[in-house]
Structures are given as C-alpha cells and as structure tokens.
Amino acid sequence: MKIQENAVVGLTYELKVSKIEDDIESVPFEAEVRDEDDPFYFLFGNSGLPEKFEELMAGKSVGDTFSFVLKVEEAYGEADDELLVSLPKSQFSKENGFNPEMLQEGNFLPLMDEDGYSMQAKVLKDLGENVLLDFNHPLVGFDLHFDGKVIEVREATQEEMEHGHVHGEHGAHE
Structure with a gap:
C-alpha cells in the first residue's frame, strides 16, 4: 500500500x-x-x-x-509574538497536576486546550505571580x-x- x-x-x-x-x-x-x-x-x-x-x-x-x-x-x-502569553502561576497548582519544578524556565508544560487536545508551552520567564509561556511550536x-x-x-x-x-x-x- x-x-x-x-x-x-x-x-x-x-x-x-x-x-x-x-x-x-x-x-x-x-x-x-x-x-x-x-x-x-x-x-x-x-x-x-x-x-x-x-x-x-x-x-x-x-x-x-x-x-x-x-x-x-x-x-x-517564524515565531508569532501573539503566542507569548503571561498566565497566573495559580493556574498551575498541584490540584491541576503541576508541581513548582515544572514552572522552571526552559521546561515544556503539558497542557490541554478547551477541546481536550494535547498541547505544550515552553516556560520563558518567571514573572513572580505570573509565568510567561511560549505557545509557538518548538520547531518554529x-x-x-x-x-x-x-x-x-x-x-x-x-x-x-x-x-x-x-x-x-x-x-x-x-
């Protein structure tokens, strides 16, 4: 075939x-x-x-x-700046299946969109109460x-x- x-x-x-x-x-x-x-x-x-x-x-x-x-x-x-998003760290709680080590810069977070599809975001920067994530494909x-x-x-x-x-x-x- x-x-x-x-x-x-x-x-x-x-x-x-x-x-x-x-x-x-x-x-x-x-x-x-x-x-x-x-x-x-x-x-x-x-x-x-x-x-x-x-x-x-x-x-x-x-x-x-x-x-x-x-x-x-x-x-x-090419990378799309609109896919750089700052989100509250509180969204990444233990109850939601995350631990603090996962939010270290350079790590990829396993996420799910509103339709239940797997996706990932790279942690770019710890902004204190927020974290800056990059939702661009890793190979852009x-x-x-x-x-x-x-x-x-x-x-x-x-x-x-x-x-x-x-x-x-x-x-x-x-």
Whole structure:
C-alpha cells in the first residue's frame, strides 16, 4: 500500500534542524531520532504535520527511504509574538497536576486546550505571580532536515478516521 489519504504511516527518522542568522545557515544539529524501538506514527491527511512534509511522503511504500529539507516557511514558520502569553502561576497548582519544578524556565508544560487536545508551552520567564509561556511550536524558525524510512503503511480504521488520530499499539489509546 502506498501512503495516501487516511493511511496510517509508521516512520523511523533522524531530524536535524538549522537556522539562518545574519544570512548564515547554522550547521544542522540533531533534534530527534525515532528508531525501530520508538517509531513515529501518524494519520496521513490529518496529522497536523506541515503540508509539505505530507506532500513529500505521498506515494511512498514500506521500505522506501526519504531525505529532504523543509525550509522555515514550509515547516512551522517564524515565531508569532501573539503566542507569548503571561498566565497566573495559580493556574498551575498541584490540584491541576503541576508541581513548582515544572514552572522552571526552559521546561515544556503539558497542557490541554478547551477541546481536550494535547498541547505544550515552553516556560520563558518567571514573572513572580505570573509565568510567561511560549505557545509557538518548538520547531518554529528552523529548517527541518529529515532522513528516514517508511516501516508501515496501512489503511486507517473507521474509528481512527472519525477521531483523527492513530489508535492501537502505536496510537492514542494504547
């Protein structure tokens, strides 16, 4: 089966990132490795991944390898200052599942939006009674360098298509 709309796709890959500063591109550095022991699974056409990523993966089959670079504008774009938000520390209480160490600068907070979807925010600064959070995707502003292999392609179940994500061994309801 080839990667197409409503296919569940399993990949192994190495992701490196680079950034252009002062018109000079940095040397790509490793950001994430997903190997056979921890592959990455997604529902093609409903993944939340950059459109260009899915476009470049379309039509591939199990065993195919891939190597490509997504430029900033094809990936997650540039940082949006409107996604920097100051919130009261009181919202991050023990009763809500948080502890004080989680609010240290540089940490990523596991959060949920009003619809129950997982999201994260990076703690930028402790402002006393408030904390400054960055809700931008962690990979904004970076070129993404992917090298990997397709290890599984299967048809999504009706339930996966209705829910918009992978279920089962490599999905949301393990």
